[in-house]
Amino acid sequence: MQIDSEEELRKKIIKELRKNLTCMEIATNILGLTIEKSKSNKRYLKTMEHSSMVFDLKENIVYWNARSTKPYNVIDFYIEYSNLPAYKAIDKLIDYYNSRDPSKIQNIIYDEINNEAYRAESLILPNRYSTNDIVIDYLCNIRKLDINLINDLIDKEMLYEDIYHNVVFVGYDVMDNGEAVFGLRRGTDNGIFQNFKKFQTDCKGSFKHNGFYYSNIVDNTQKSDKLYVFESVIDGLSYITLNKDKNVNILCCSGTGAVLNMIKYNLINNFDLKNISQIELVLDNDEAGKVSISKIMEEFSKDVFTYDDKEYPINIDVKKSDYYLMYHNDRKEIKDVNQLLQAVTYLVENQVQTKEESFIFLRDNSTKRNSGQIEHENTDLIYGNINVLSTEQEEDELEL
Numbered sequence: 001m002q003i004d005s006e007e008e009l010r011k012k013i014i015k016e017l018r019k020n021l022t023c024m025e026i027a028t029n030i031l032g033l034t035i036e037k038s039k040s041n042k043r044y045l046k047t048m049e050h051s052s053m054v055f056d057l058k059e060n061i062v063y064w065n066a067r068s069t070k071p072y073n074v075i076d077f078y079i080e081y082s083n084l085p086a087y088k089a090i091d092k093l094i095d096y097y098n099s100r101d102p103s104k105i106q107n108i109i110y111d112e113i114n115n116e117a118y119r120a121e122s123l124i125l126p127n128r129y130s131t132n133d134i135v136i137d138y139l140c141n142i143r144k145l146d147i148n149l150i151n152d153l154i155d156k157e158m159l160y161e162d163i164y165h166n167v168v169f170v171g172y173d174v175m176d177n178g179e180a181v182f183g184l185r186r187g188t189d190n191g192i193f194q195n196f197k198k199f200q201t202d203c204k205g206s207f208k209h210n211g212f213y214y215s216n217i218v219d220n221t222q223k224s225d226k227l228y229v230f231e232s233v234i235d236g237l238s239y240i241t242l243n244k245d246k247n248v249n250i251l252c253c254s255g256t257g258a259v260l261n262m263i264k265y266n267l268i269n270n271f272d273l274k275n276i277s278q279i280e281l282v283l284d285n286d287e288a289g290k291v292s293i294s295k296i297m298e299e300f301s302k303d304v305f306t307y308d309d310k311e312y313p314i315n316i317d318v319k320k321s322d323y324y325l326m327y328h329n330d331r332k333e334i335k336d337v338n339q340l341l342q343a344v345t346y347l348v349e350n351q352v353q354t355k356e357e358s359f360i361f362l363r364d365n366s367t368k369r370n371s372g373q374i375e376h377e378n379t380d381l382i383y384g385n386i387n388v389l390s391t392e393q394e395e396d397e398l399e400l
Contacts, residue, residue: 008287013257014075014090017097020202022107023062023074024055029105030096031081042117043110057110057117098257102181102205109204123205125170125183126162135161138188143234143338144345146241149216153237158214166199169233171212171252174270181207184233184254208258209265215272216240216248224249225277228321229263231256231284231292235337239282242341242359249276256283256292260299264307267316279318284336293320324360328353331360 027033027047034048035055045055052065061071064080072080079089102122109124110117132154139145153159158170162185171182183203202208212233224247230236236250251266253259259281266273281296283289300318304311325332325343334340344358 005287005291009256009291010094012255012288013094013097016255016257017093018073018075019200020206021074021093021097022057022060023072023077024057024108025105026074026078026093027055027062028107029100030078035108042115045108045117057108094257098261101209102207107204122179123181123183123203123207125180125203126164126166126168126185129161129163129165132159132161134165134188135159135167139167139234139237142188143238144241144342145234145237146244149237149240149244153214158212168203169212171210174210174213174266174272181210182212182254184212186234202254206254208253208255209261211262211266212236212250212252212254213266213270213272214240214250214252216244216246216250218245219247222247223275225275227251227266227273227276227279229253229259229279229281229283230337231259231289232336232338235282235284238336238338238341242337242344249273256288259283259292260296261307263296263318264305264312268307268312277316279316281318281320282323282337283320285322285333286335326353326358326360329357 024035024045028035033050033053036046036048043056043058045057047053047055050064050066052063054063054065055061056063056071059071061073062077063071064077067080075090075093078093079086082089082092084092106119108117108119136147136150136154139150140147150159157180158172160168160170162168165188167186167188169182169184169186170180173179173181183206185199185201185203187199214236227249228236228239228251230239230250230252232254233252236252240248240250249272251262253262263279279300281293283293297318297320299305300314300316302314304313306312323334323337323340325334325340327347334343340359344355347353347358348355
């Protein structure tokens, strides 16, 4: 079972990697190849080392005519060039992907509209649309996030609608809260087209270790000493919506693979976390999420953790949180926090049961500083929608 779970996590990270890494980044930052600009078309670039190797920046593929008549995607390109066994080559790519800092890498981005290729060493955010109406409708009416929360994020420039009507989430440098360094785009299709796969990708140059940090402060006289960690921004915002009358600090990633390094980076660099004494892991209820939680818990059961080849003392408790939908006193598995929000909303709006009856939160005290006792806690909830959309881009219906 553990082996199957490990493979599930690996597949999830490979999916992220294939979506967010470019062949050009692999060529310049891992393989050390030298790029030549094309005189006729900026979309296609060559290397000085291999005359038959051509990079298609728009499609993110490589033609290497000396080796194959078919193009390589980012993973196949590295496997072919490194001459390593596929499994080992992918492991090396995963290690690189989980540790990369876009501010320290060289990448070349293609602007299709202007047919221009340019070097990028920082976050590139997409152009804004004139309004945020479609994004607000999607997040509030489909995802059931709190409208006041969404407006606050818009005011803080942490959320906007791009020219293609995608949601863009923006995270700012936790070291000085000035420069935008984390960006995530997500499609807003509401599921009318049953076979449509939702668009979701990191913005070019996004620093996953920084993540998306946000504090929901409703009472300035009290400060929360907890940090809630999520593998998606929508899940983190769903948690705040479920607990909108409480002070809540959230830290969100864009996928499972970089969550551990995101936590480490923020504990080192995020001044707002200096008084945090406890971290709660609220990841997806799938095998990949469970394996990721296990790895994080193991790392923080030690006296020190390592980041960027340096050791740091561990003086914080890390716990995992399991969450379930309660339906007529029966506990129902649910995939992620946004599904929970939508399901509870439906139950309350249709007067099936009260909000207090609809949700259970199980906190497992399993760090080295606590026993393995489980606490049961009912939390304050607001209303959502049973037309459940997963943050994993599937269109799921909850079977009660």
